[in-house]
Amino acid sequence: MDFDIPAKQEPKPQGSPIADLSYRNYNGELKTRGLRWWVISWSMMKLLKKNVGFWITSALVFLIYFLNGVQLYFTSNLPAGVNPFAGDEKTKFTLTFLNVNSGTNLLLFIIALTVGSGSISADNKANALLVYLSKPLTKADYLLGKWMGIFLTLFLETLVPSLVLYLYCLTSYLDKGFLKNDPTLFLKIIAAACVPAAIHASLLVGASAWSKAPRIASVFYAALYFGSIVVTGMVFGIVYRGDMERGQEVMRLSLSGIMDGIQQIIYHVTIKNPMATLAIPSPSLIVPLAIGLCVVGIAAARAKINAVEVVKG
Amino acid sequence: MAIAVISNLVVRYGTKTAVNDLSVEVPEGCTGLLGPNGAGKTTLLKTLLGFLVPTSGSGQVFGLNTRTDGLKIRQKIGMMPEMDCHIPGMNAVSFVSYAGELAGMPASDALQRAHEVLEYCGLGEARYRNVETYSTGMKQRIKLAQALVHGPKLIFLDEPTNGLDPAGRDEMLALVRNISASREVNVLVSSHLLPDIERTCDNVIVMRSGKVVRQGSIQELRQTSGVQVEVEMYIETPPFVQELERQGVTLLNQTANLYRFGFPDETQNAGKIIFESAKRVGGQVRGFKPATRSLEDIFLEAIE
Numbered sequence: 163m164d165f166d167i168p169a170k171q172e173p174k175p176q177g178s179p180i181a182d183l184s185y186r187n188y189n190g191e192l193k194t195r196g197l198r199w200w201v202i203s204w205s206m207m208k209l210l211k212k213n214v215g216f217w218i219t220s221a222l223v224f225l226i227y228f229l230n231g232v233q234l235y236f237t238s239n240l241p242a243g244v245n246p247f248a249g250d251e252k253t254k255f256t257l258t259f260l261n262v263n264s265g266t267n268l269l270l271f272i273i274a275l276t277v278g279s280g281s282i283s284a285d286n287k288a289n290a291l292l293v294y295l296s297k298p299l300t301k302a303d304y305l306l307g308k309w310m311g312i313f314l315t316l317f318l319e320t321l322v323p324s325l326v327l328y329l330y331c332l333t334s335y336l337d338k339g340f341l342k343n344d345p346t347l348f349l350k351i352i353a354a355a356c357v358p359a360a361i362h363a364s365l366l367v368g369a370s371a372w373s374k375a376p377r378i379a380s381v382f383y384a385a386l387y388f389g390s391i392v393v394t395g396m397v398f399g400i401v402y403r404g405d406m407e408r409g410q411e412v413m414r415l416s417l418s419g420i421m422d423g424i425q426q427i428i429y430h431v432t433i434k435n436p437m438a439t440l441a442i443p444s445p446s447l448i449v450p451l452a453i454g455l456c457v458v459g460i461a462a463a464r465a466k467i468n469a470v471e472v473v474k475g
Numbered sequence: 476m477a478i479a480v481i482s483n484l485v486v487r488y489g490t491k492t493a494v495n496d497l498s499v500e501v502p503e504g505c506t507g508l509l510g511p512n513g514a515g516k517t518t519l520l521k522t523l524l525g526f527l528v529p530t531s532g533s534g535q536v537f538g539l540n541t542r543t544d545g546l547k548i549r550q551k552i553g554m555m556p557e558m559d560c561h562i563p564g565m566n567a568v569s570f571v572s573y574a575g576e577l578a579g580m581p582a583s584d585a586l587q588r589a590h591e592v593l594e595y596c597g598l599g600e601a602r603y604r605n606v607e608t609y610s611t612g613m614k615q616r617i618k619l620a621q622a623l624v625h626g627p628k629l630i631f632l633d634e635p636t637n638g639l640d641p642a643g644r645d646e647m648l649a650l651v652r653n654i655s656a657s658r659e660v661n662v663l664v665s666s667h668l669l670p671d672i673e674r675t676c677d678n679v680i681v682m683r684s685g686k687v688v689r690q691g692s693i694q695e696l697r698q699t700s701g702v703q704v705e706v707e708m709y710i711e712t713p714p715f716v717q718e719l720e721r722q723g724v725t726l727l728n729q730t731a732n733l734y735r736f737g738f739p740d741e742t743q744n745a746g747k748i749i750f751e752s753a754k755r756v757g758g759q760v761r762g763f764k765p766a767t768r769s770l771e772d773i774f775l776e777a778i779e
């Protein structure tokens with residue numbers, strides 16, 4: 163019997179790779195424009211994860227809140243004769259929150275520099291605006307994203323430890339009139355947390371948009387922040403030397419003074435310290451001043467953000 | 476079908492007119508935008524993207540108005556800018572997926588697609604490196620990747636081979652060719668490097684001083700008017716040229732022993748005339764073919 167056995171065949175050499183490496187387009191979902199700013203804000207906050215300086219400063223903020231909590235514990239358990247809040251039992255908790263907000267303002271300023279100085283200037287340096295604005299984003303989306311990135315970081319930096327302190331007070335001092343003395347304290351905490359966050363965010367986006375390096379934006383903003391303290395301090399020293407209370411009002415016109423002043427308006431308590439009694443400032447001057455600063459900062463940033471630099475001539 | 480239609484477009488920077496009464500239709504496929512520096516190529520791209528507001532005239536991309544539908548247009552377009560650009564502090568995967576999210580892709584899709592396009596653009600091995608550490612060639616590739624991530628229907632490539640070494644240039648041009656060959660993406664390449672356009676594009680638009688001076692498919696533009704032939708002789712043979720000129724044939728161009736002749740009458744048998752003339756003067760014809768123009772000829776003719 164004759165069997166027809168086929169000859170063993172060599173495998174054919176492959177002329178092309180096994181995988182299809184040709185270009186394939188994406189045909190999936192593309193979301194609407196509504197929350198594009200959030201992508202930018204979230205990305206800014208994610209980049210902070212690797213920033214050691216940010217975590218150290220944040221830890222210091224928490225430490226200050228913790229120390230205020232400890233102070234509150236001791237003062238609440240001290241005999242009436244040596245208790246610094248003895249005469250101010252009704253505003254004790256509100257004053258604690260105002261003091262801790264004021265006490266962390268310098269740290270918030272440092273965090274603001276860490277988050278905000280490079281927010282737009284680093285993009286200017288890396289020509290990243292072309293990447294952003296060649297996507298379906300408007301200048302307003304971009305600016306809002308950057309602003310919210312700074313604002314939310316600073317807002318949470320104040321809000322989260324404040325809420326921890328609030329919960330501590332709620333669980334420990336409910337029987338000592340914590341809620342009864344100031345039922346709206348929770349809302350005041352939220353509103354007060356917005357103040358430095360909004361002012362820093364607005365001014366920093368402006369400073370950052372006009373710089374081509376984060377360092378320059380930092381120096382400019384630090385000069386503005388401390389310069390305003392120095393100038394108002396000089397006016398205080400020269401013009402209102404003998405009038406401590408009037409001088410303190412002038413100090414309220416510095417950047418940090420504006421933030422402290424608005425927070426005092428929100429908490430609505432008078433500060434008594436060994437040097438002077440600080441009455442609740444009139445909102446008619448510092449609130450418009452704060453709003454004006456925010457508008458100037460945002461407008462400056464908006465004027466500078468362009469996908470292409472148009473040289474007219 | 477045209478993917479972009481521009482009518483009487485005028486773009487001014489202050490008193491300087493960058494684009495002057497420009498009307499053009501960009502066809503489907505891969506189109507090259509050629510022109511000397513300052514011709515208005517980049518201005519045209521930026522106007523189509525909605526970055527610049529035209530002084531007058533109108534433009535449409537995929538039927539969408541450049542003045543009013545900028546966002547919708549940019550959703551369908553990917554832009555690879557000429558200059559280096561990246562998002563500071565990000566590695567390639569984060570950067571490209573972030574670009575996808577900015578274009579509206581869901582985060583999970585953007586991440587998956589980022590890996591895909593980085594692999595496609597040849598950055599698969601370096602995808603977790605910070606973009607700031609990339610070489611010039613890698614930066615060109617990542618710019619292409621971020622332009623492709625959201626699946627655009629049209630990509631603008633502004634000088635895509637800038638700063639690349641010969642091997643990198645070949646690879647970039649092969650990528651561009653491959654993308655346009657997919658038929659899913661139209662490509663508009665702006666360059667002043669003629670060989671790049673010649674290797675990648677089907678059509679070309681030549682600009683000078685803010686105006687279109689020549690447009691069409693490269694194949695059509697290469698064709699010569701009348702009957703033109705290129706003849707390669709063994710050595711330079713002046714009597715051969717004189718013999719042809721005596722019969723009414725014009726010498727158009729000569730480079731050593733390479734001649735280009737124009738025949739006045741299309742019905743003439745050019746081959747017969749050439750070989751008979753060579754035989755008469757004792758010349759030796761080494762090569763003979765119908766003449767085509769190079770893109771360089773077309774470009775130089777257009778901008779003269």
